[in-house]
Amino acid sequence: MEKSIRRYDLDWLRVIVFGLLIFYHVGMFFVPWGFHIKNNVIYDWLRWPMLFLNQWRLPILFTISGMGTYYALGKRSLGRFAWERFLRLGIPLVAGMLLIVPPQVYFERLAEGTFSGSYFQYYTSVAFTGVYPEGNLSWHHLWFLPYLLVFSWVLSPLFIYLRSHSTKFIDGIKRLLQKPLRIYLFVIPLYFVETLVEPFFPVTHALIGDWFTIIFNGILFFYGFVLIATGNVFWESLTQLKHKALIIGIVAFSGQLVIWLFFEDGYVVHFTEALLKVVNIWSWILVLFAYASQYLNRPSKGLAYANRAVYPFYILHQTVTVGIAYYLMDLDWGLLPKAFLLIVGTFGISWLIYDLVILRIPWLHPLFGLKKEKVKSLAD
Numbered sequence: 001m002e003k004s005i006r007r008y009d010l011d012w013l014r015v016i017v018f019g020l021l022i023f024y025h026v027g028m029f030f031v032p033w034g035f036h037i038k039n040n041v042i043y044d045w046l047r048w049p050m051l052f053l054n055q056w057r058l059p060i061l062f063t064i065s066g067m068g069t070y071y072a073l074g075k076r077s078l079g080r081f082a083w084e085r086f087l088r089l090g091i092p093l094v095a096g097m098l099l100i101v102p103p104q105v106y107f108e109r110l111a112e113g114t115f116s117g118s119y120f121q122y123y124t125s126v127a128f129t130g131v132y133p134e135g136n137l138s139w140h141h142l143w144f145l146p147y148l149l150v151f152s153w154v155l156s157p158l159f160i161y162l163r164s165h166s167t168k169f170i171d172g173i174k175r176l177l178q179k180p181l182r183i184y185l186f187v188i189p190l191y192f193v194e195t196l197v198e199p200f201f202p203v204t205h206a207l208i209g210d211w212f213t214i215i216f217n218g219i220l221f222f223y224g225f226v227l228i229a230t231g232n233v234f235w236e237s238l239t240q241l242k243h244k245a246l247i248i249g250i251v252a253f254s255g256q257l258v259i260w261l262f263f264e265d266g267y268v269v270h271f272t273e274a275l276l277k278v279v280n281i282w283s284w285i286l287v288l289f290a291y292a293s294q295y296l297n298r299p300s301k302g303l304a305y306a307n308r309a310v311y312p313f314y315i316l317h318q319t320v321t322v323g324i325a326y327y328l329m330d331l332d333w334g335l336l337p338k339a340f341l342l343i344v345g346t347f348g349i350s351w352l353i354y355d356l357v358i359l360r361i362p363w364l365h366p367l368f369g370l371k372k373e374k375v376k377s378l379a380d
Contacts, residue, residue, distance in 0.1 A: 014061070025141070041335075081152075091366050092145065093146060155222060180241035317346050
């Protein structure tokens with residue numbers, strides 16, 4: 001088995017993007033889009049930075065996950081990898097649906113007036129009656145986990161073959177990346193999915209029948225594996241491409257803004273906006289990889305702690321956000337005080353639960369996807 005090389009920049013990106021998820025879900029409290037709890041005042045202008053963040057935040061996580069799969073398969077058999085994926089993704093998903101998500105649905109039902117009573121009464125009566133949104137059983141923000149589990153199981157046989165054989169496919173990708181701008185050919189499959197699949201299969205995050213989300217993010221997961229399989233070729237091409245990708249990303253998102261603000265929907269607009277969207281997504285993924293590779297590819301004690309904490313934070317954070325939001329929603333405090341309390345409260349309470357409870361009770365570790373590993377608490 002080959003010696004694995006740790007990419008600390010990918011660890012940093014994972015931590016940063018999951019951290020941005022907290023800001024994004026706080027923002028969902030204030031924008032016009034549907035969310036579990038809504039503020040009494042909606043700030044329409046917030047949707048523009050939210051739209052920018054929304055387009056690439058999850059695509060880059062699926063790409064990073066594909067990259068991580070390349071490294072994981074270097075030291076695991078197919079059977080062991082499939083089992084470890086279940087332990088790492090399946091167990092926290094089930095635990096989250098039973099323990100972490102129900103309070104979110106409880107606060108949502110209180111806010112809409114369809115349930116009244118204590119959380120104990122809710123949990124012991126209707127918490128698992130029916131499937132959300134008509135019922136109450138849901139995986140809410142944990143939808144990322146079943147999708148990632150399916151991608152890992154379905155694609156791992158192909159990945160093992162590509163990893164253990166010298167293939168014309170990987171050699172062709174290496175040759176393609178010799179001219180860095182050709183990496184934009186990767187947007188072609190994404191474009192066809194965006195234009196031809198998305199209109200007929202709107203995003204549901206229900207897994208079953210959610211074909212656009214499955215295909216689009218499955219492609220990005222596959223891309224992550226393939227790009228890492230090229231070795232240093234990908235990272236060297238990013239060095240030459242990063243400034244151009246940054247400019248292309250700015251132009252592509254600006255083009256979308258023009259369409260959203262000044263054009264009515266139609267066939268030409270649909271196909272044009274779709275092109276701008278996939279180019280925008282791919283550009284910012286490349287930009288983030290490029291600059292992280294340049295500035296963040298180094299270990300640190302803070303990274304070691306944060307990289308282990310990020311998964312439990314992801315599992316916990318939205319429940320904390322929704323719980324705080326429920327008690328803020330009708331207060332006339334304005335945007336900044338509420339946003340500040342939500343951000344600080346979500347980070348702070350999630351950290352307290354993680355550092356003072358989860359880390360110190362070993363039997364909780366599997367429920368939050370923690371591997372057996374000794375990492376000192378920052379409070380120690």
